[in-house]
Amino acid sequence: MKAKPTKHSGGVVLELNRRDEPLMAAASSSATMSPFRLKRILVPTDFSDCAKKALQYAIPLAKEHEAAITLLYVVPTNYASGEYGGIDYASLEADMRASGDKQLSALAVDEVRGEVSADTLIRTGSASAEIIDVARSLPADLIVVSTHGRTGLKHVFLGSVTEHVIRHAPCPVLVVREREHEFLRRDSEAPL
């Protein structure tokens, strides 16, 4: 067996002889049996950087277990009533849905890059309730969320939506945070 380094950091190309082939065959056959029945991962996003981190965690998990990812964006409908009067809520919502749709597809293309199968989904309403509802109806095996979203109040350790999801989810929830001890190895090992 000969080994040569490749351009991936830490990657190796092994040249195996006929003698070593049973080794690889044994390894690959046992490797396909994963103890997890992970088939669908729900990743709610609000297009913030924190939420993108959740997606970056979800992709390798999905790849390892050959699961599909569902990207979900919930259009918020908790409008503060202002002095503007006469806001056409219906068309505002339709606009937000359309732009959300476009951003979701862009996110799927940029981040997922076809490595795993990803669906996009848009709902309208209260984010926490819609996320739970979608998780139940898909049904999702795992939800990957970030601690904060767009509002990102830094003195709040846990966003309200995440808190609600953790409490009421119908499945396990993986919570990632913006700055932390990570187990995700990225290509650019730049410190956060």
Next chain:
Amino acid sequence: MSLKGFLTKKRPIFSKARVGTGGVRSQFIGVKTRALRPNDAAGGGEVSRGQKNVASAKSSSTTVELVPALLNIKSILVPIDFSAPSEKALAYAVPFARQFGAKLTLLHVVEPVATPDFAGSFPLVMENDKVMAECKRHLERVVKDLQIEPKLTERTLVRQGRSFHEIAEAARTLKADLIIISTHGYSGLKHALLGSTTERVVRHAPCPVLVVREREREFV
């Protein structure tokens, strides 16, 4: 350095290339196998002896490219409070440890009992050291009952203090990559009154947290 010394010197990049049973998939993804074909097709049989030898040598070797996995989980912290949901956390933790080749640390936190200063004696309170020793024994018993392989558990810890704080501190000190914790799922009044240690752990943890619950759609 002699040639032999140069060739046999341990290099960090090769130590990552572990081809073994079971651990391969978790360590490496994108295993591409490329069988090198003998290049006598173009020659049409007109291969000199020297080249033929080379060709047959090549055809007998397979090239495998190993790419290190992106998910690098080596240490998992599992807080246990000996309740049924926390057994669930262990049920998730063990496959995770197997899949990613990680080691488990089981942690139990004893919330110290406070007695007021004016109390003359402490008749109903077991001394904290005894409690901690008993909890450690209980943890080890749990490990044995669930038949967790000893190579997966790195250690069992018992700490004293406020649960969420001790759990977060332990994760920080042990440099845990993942915390797997279960939630009792209290809601409504119970949640308002008892709160949730799990939620507090999620808030203060230094690493990702996997929250599981007793009644749910499971993936193990």
